[in-house]
Amino acid sequence: MTQYNSTIQWLYDQIPPYQFKGGDSYKPGLSRIKNFLKFLGNPESxxxxxxxxxxxGKGSTSHMISSVLQEFNKNIGLFTSPHMFDFRERIKINSNEIDKQFVIDFVKKNKNYFLSKKNSFFEISFAMAIFYFKLQKVDYAVIEVGLGGRLDATNIINPLLSVITNIGYDHSKFLGKKITSIANEKAGIIKKNIPVLIGEKNLETDKVFIEKAKRESSKIFFAEDFLSIDSELGLDxxxxIKNKNTAYAxxxxxxxxxxxxxVFRKGILNVRxxxxxxxxxxxxxNKPLIIADVGHNEEGFKEIxxxxxxxxxxxxIFVLGFVKDKPIKKIIKLFPKEGIYLFSSPKISRALSLKDLNLILKNTDxxxxxxxxxxxxxxRAINIASKEDFIFIGGSNFTVSEILKP
Incomplete structure (x- = not known):
């Protein structure tokens, strides 16, 4: 095992990330990350x-904005989560993942601090990203919220613009079961005198955003009020399209x-x-056509x-695996009845077990x-498929990453 791999494995063992353990790893609140960044010399300044x-859509929108700004000759830091194959995917400058040696050195230098202060895996990742972006002198840093907004570690930043793509039912255990409750948590990234863009209009949630923007003296924009982007413009x-419109706005x-x-067109076409x-x-x-998508909640699956x-x-033919905290019955009802379905569970503790999966599935048609x-x-899907068939891989980020891992 390389020094980099052993460093990442040590992190996983000491401080398991939310993507593996779920709620047990979730640590809302801003005080720990504020203190950590202060310890690092406030690199966010x-x-x-x-x-x-x-x-x-926040991940896709973040990548689109980063790509377009690169075509605008800017040096862009990009922080997203979770990763699919390697931790370094979370922290990039342009298309380049964070240097392995930097990860090793950052963990070695700061591990006594973050272990003693009980920082979460996400807080460590975010602090590392900010420290790296500062040293690399990026022109802009595009930061994707981890979970929610108000109490998310990323909410310590003072951005030029806050963007809220849309609101749906996900992570209700932490954000609330009502759509307005979830919107309130997401609206937490709206800050005083900083403009905010809302990606999709919704009668229930628009009021929440408008009221919060008013309280913060923040100018509020809606992506629908800007030019609608050609659907043929890449990522077809x-x-x-909604994410492109939000990025453009x-x-x-x-x-x-x-x-x-x-420049915008070039950025979208070259986003990958x-x-x-x-x-x-x-x-x-292509033959058979195989598509993989990390969409993992009801709203996401409706689109997929x-x-x-x-x-x-x-x-x-569908190859699907899910984690525990999703409305699987509702999601399965969205899929065509005539498909061939092959289910299993990703190799993480958050995975929905085969036993529980079967209990749900036997009540479907x-x-x-x-x-x-x-x-x-x-x-099995590959073996039974002809060149004229279609295979879909999905259900969660972990299903896609486990199957497609290089």
Whole structure:
């Protein structure tokens, strides 16, 4: 095992991330991260931030904004979570992941501090990102919220613009069961005298954002009031159109008309190359057509299934695995009944067990098989598929990463 791999494994063992353990690893609140950044010399000072929150699309929107700004000849720091294959995916400058030696040195130098102060894995990752961006002198740092907004570690930044993509039912255990409660938590990133952009209008949640913006003397914008972007402009699935429109509106607010449509178009078309965006309607193979997507909540699956239904294929085969805290019954009802379904569980403690999965599935009207591993499920799908079939891999970030791991 390399020194880098042993460092990351040590972190996982000492401070398991939310993506593996779930609620037990969730530590809301800003005092720990404020103190950690103070210990590091307040590297967030003088950095120019764009803060992206919301339920769905915040990762894609963050990558789009980063890509367009790179085409605008800017050096961009990008912090997102969770990662798919390697921790370093969380922290990038342009398309380059954080240097392995920097990760090793940062952990070695600061581990006594963050162990004694009981910082969360997310707080350590975020502090590392900010420290790295400061040293590398990025022009802008695009920061994706981890969970919620108001009490998320990223909320200590003072951004040029706050963006809330949309509001849906996810992480209700922490954010509340009412859509307005979730919106209130997300609205926590709206700060005094800093403009805020809302990606999607919604009668219930708009009031929450408008009232919070008013209290903070923040100018509020809605992406729908800006130019709608051509659907053919890269990432050609409908659910990404909303994210493109939000990214375009954000850049218009920040730069007015300085970023041309040509630069924006180039940034969207090159988003995968510029930012190493993974797991968003990612094409794995052409014949058979295999698509992987990390969408993991009801609203996300509505968009994904809408795209799947447009695909003309002989048969549709689904390889799915879920984590515990999702409304699986509601999600399964969204999928076409005539598909071939292969289910299993990702190899993490948060995974929905095969036993619990079967209890849910036997009350549905789909034809399914449960496999001992995701690898077995995927191999079975490959073996039964013809070149005219379609295979979808999804259910969670962990399902996609386990199957597609290099």
């Amino acid at each position: 003088n950095l120019r931030f764009i803060h992206i929150g919301g339920t769905n 699935v409908n659910y990404q 954000a850049l218009q607010i920040l730069f007015e008309n300085k970023i041309s449509m040509e 190359e510029n930012t190493s965006l993974k797991g968003r309607w990612e094409k794995v193979s 299934v809408s795209e799947i239904k447009k695909i003309k294929s002989q048969r549709k 789909i034809s399914y098989q449960i496999c001992e591993s995701l690898e077995e499920a995927y191999n």
